[in-house]
Amino acid sequence: MSQTAKRLRYVLKRLLQALPIILAIIIVNFFLLHMAEGDAVDVLAGEAGSATPEYMAELRKKFGLDQPLPVQLLVYLKNVITLDLGYSFRHDMPVLDLVLDRFVPTLLLMVSTIILAVGVGIILGLLAATGLNSWRDTLISVFALVTYATPLFWVGLMFIVVFALNLGWFPTSGMENIAMFYEGWDRYWDIAHHLVLPTITLSLFYLALYTRLMRASMLEQAGMDYVTTARAKGLTERRIMFVHVLRNALLPVVTMAGVQVGALIGGSVIVESVFAWPGLGMLAFESLFARDVNLLLGIFLLSAMLVVAVNLIVDIIYSWLDPRIEVE
Amino acid sequence: MRNFWQLYKRNRSAVAGLIILVVVVVVAAIAPILFPQDPFSLAGLAMSPPGENGFLLGSDSLGRDVAAGIAHGAKTSLLIGLLATIVAVGFGTIMGGLAGYFGGKIDDLLMRTTEMFQTIPSFVFAILLVAILKPSINSIVIAIAVVSWPAVARLVRGEFLSLKNREFVQACHTLGMSDIRIMLGEILPNCLSPIIVIGSLMVATAILIESGLAFLGLGDPNIMSWGFQVGAGRTLLRSAWWVVTFPGIAILITVLAINLVGEGLNDALNPRLRERQ
Numbered sequence: 001m002s003q004t005a006k007r008l009r010y011v012l013k014r015l016l017q018a019l020p021i022i023l024a025i026i027i028v029n030f031f032l033l034h035m036a037e038g039d040a041v042d043v044l045a046g047e048a049g050s051a052t053p054e055y056m057a058e059l060r061k062k063f064g065l066d067q068p069l070p071v072q073l074l075v076y077l078k079n080v081i082t083l084d085l086g087y088s089f090r091h092d093m094p095v096l097d098l099v100l101d102r103f104v105p106t107l108l109l110m111v112s113t114i115i116l117a118v119g120v121g122i123i124l125g126l127l128a129a130t131g132l133n134s135w136r137d138t139l140i141s142v143f144a145l146v147t148y149a150t151p152l153f154w155v156g157l158m159f160i161v162v163f164a165l166n167l168g169w170f171p172t173s174g175m176e177n178i179a180m181f182y183e184g185w186d187r188y189w190d191i192a193h194h195l196v197l198p199t200i201t202l203s204l205f206y207l208a209l210y211t212r213l214m215r216a217s218m219l220e221q222a223g224m225d226y227v228t229t230a231r232a233k234g235l236t237e238r239r240i241m242f243v244h245v246l247r248n249a250l251l252p253v254v255t256m257a258g259v260q261v262g263a264l265i266g267g268s269v270i271v272e273s274v275f276a277w278p279g280l281g282m283l284a285f286e287s288l289f290a291r292d293v294n295l296l297l298g299i300f301l302l303s304a305m306l307v308v309a310v311n312l313i314v315d316i317i318y319s320w321l322d323p324r325i326e327v328e
Numbered sequence: 329m330r331n332f333w334q335l336y337k338r339n340r341s342a343v344a345g346l347i348i349l350v351v352v353v354v355v356a357a358i359a360p361i362l363f364p365q366d367p368f369s370l371a372g373l374a375m376s377p378p379g380e381n382g383f384l385l386g387s388d389s390l391g392r393d394v395a396a397g398i399a400h401g402a403k404t405s406l407l408i409g410l411l412a413t414i415v416a417v418g419f420g421t422i423m424g425g426l427a428g429y430f431g432g433k434i435d436d437l438l439m440r441t442t443e444m445f446q447t448i449p450s451f452v453f454a455i456l457l458v459a460i461l462k463p464s465i466n467s468i469v470i471a472i473a474v475v476s477w478p479a480v481a482r483l484v485r486g487e488f489l490s491l492k493n494r495e496f497v498q499a500c501h502t503l504g505m506s507d508i509r510i511m512l513g514e515i516l517p518n519c520l521s522p523i524i525v526i527g528s529l530m531v532a533t534a535i536l537i538e539s540g541l542a543f544l545g546l547g548d549p550n551i552m553s554w555g556f557q558v559g560a561g562r563t564l565l566r567s568a569w570w571v572v573t574f575p576g577i578a579i580l581i582t583v584l585a586i587n588l589v590g591e592g593l594n595d596a597l598n599p600r601l602r603e604r605q
Contacts, residue, residue, distance in 0.1 A: 020440070021440075021443060021444050021447050024440075024444045025444065025447070025448060028444075028448075032456060032457075032460055035460050035461070036460045145584065145587065145588075146580070146584060148587065149532065149536075149580055149583035149584035149587055150579075150580050150583075151536055151539050151540065151543075151555075151558075151576060151579050151580065151583075152540070153539075153540065153543045153555075153558060153559075154558055154572070154576030154579065154580070157558065157562055157565060157572050157576070158572075158573070158576070160565060161565055161569050161572075161573075165565065165566060259446075262446070262447065262448065262449040262450065263449070263450065263451070265449040265451075265452060266449045266450060266451025266452050266454075267451070269451065269452060269455065269544070270451075270540055270543070270544070273544065274562075284452065284455065285544060288455065288459055288544060288545065288546070289545070291459075293459065293460065296455075296456055296459060297456070299452070300448075300449075300452050300453065300456050303449050303452055304447060304448045304449065307447050307448070307449060308447055311447070
């Protein structure tokens, strides 16, 4: 079988493995929806102000809420598969539209965070590993230790106090200055300007993680046989470090970047609500206040699917990066 | 025990962490004596900067004493962190132990479950659980435990898996010991140290999750907590920086101290790792 066909089969296999997880998440979601106090009809009746019990029973019948639980579950599964995530009565919009609307800002924040955290984390880990047990190593380790223990929401607020309120370098909140009606490059620049503080805040925790991981990974690789071989060949230490060890040390960091996406979404709920960044996290925060469980569940479902998708993509990239991984 | 302390003492930052942690515990314990008033009550002039009008760390827009809030909040953070960890470690140990010891279907089921938990964004799931169960100490503890136990289960499963085929366990089988006695009396004591280490680090994570939940307005409305203080003070960012700053520092220091203690425990309890360094 050709290499391409093998790779395709691998991708299909991983897709099939992801299916039961997605199914399980949908089922968990369904039961959470049922645990919540009151159903859609109660909400509707509450919104309307007055509703007779007969009318509510009729509504329940219409929505299929009088059916036995397994039937309801099947209906729910069918709805989710056809991308019907229910209706947000607070926003008077289908949940899917709301969620998709807020998807792009979150993606923007997450991508820039991953690039910053992985990039700087690799550099810091490299610096710490090459200067093992020097003041540089100690300083970077202390930095990683402290950022690992810092609550994200607090750092975000402190950044706002220092860099937005006192120094005035960055805007305090939002994604763009809508009142200015910027267009083209001016608009992109404006968004980038708003993006700086949220990205740095969200990066900090993961930065600590990647720094530690990169340092450990570099040290592990430095003890391998191929390094001894390279040294015996008479290569310079610099070449050994940056060409031989670095490349191999990068692999675990790439995997970790995929694994951490779930945690990143959790972090973005906090960071987005601190900086009023109009993404999924901010929507989740708003739906908490509005007690809009339907919407919250839709966000949860979408973010879980996002994690599954990212893990799949990372696996595929990984199989390209490291030919030792069995594709079959 | 003496030997353990000798080993622990060698890690100086772990000793520093332990001292800080003891201070936090003492503050939490004597909070009702230091600040006998309800931390939610009006204690004096509103918006006092630190050091003025008798407020050590200032007061917020409702005249609540920030220092009193921090002292009372210490109890909340430690209590929830500890309770959630106990529940998560207990449940995770049972599940992981059963899966590792018996293997087969239980093991399959457990591994699929932990895989699912690794996929779902845990903080979002915790938010969802607290929102649906209504915010209270119980629901917060349950939510944190639900998102934390799979890590313990995986660890314990691995330990049980590697220990169950060792000679001393086989000898127990030959002696006719029951499975439960082997699991509780023979295998579990041998994997206690990694469980203690993961548990201690989990307390730190639990405190961070709790403060995040409280910040988002999902704390128990009847008890003072650091996350609540920061969340309530964020609207005063422009005029009263101290309301947000000090509770955040309290979280940072406590979590840092617990992490240091956890690393110290790891060094002291894991001799193989120490020799390598």
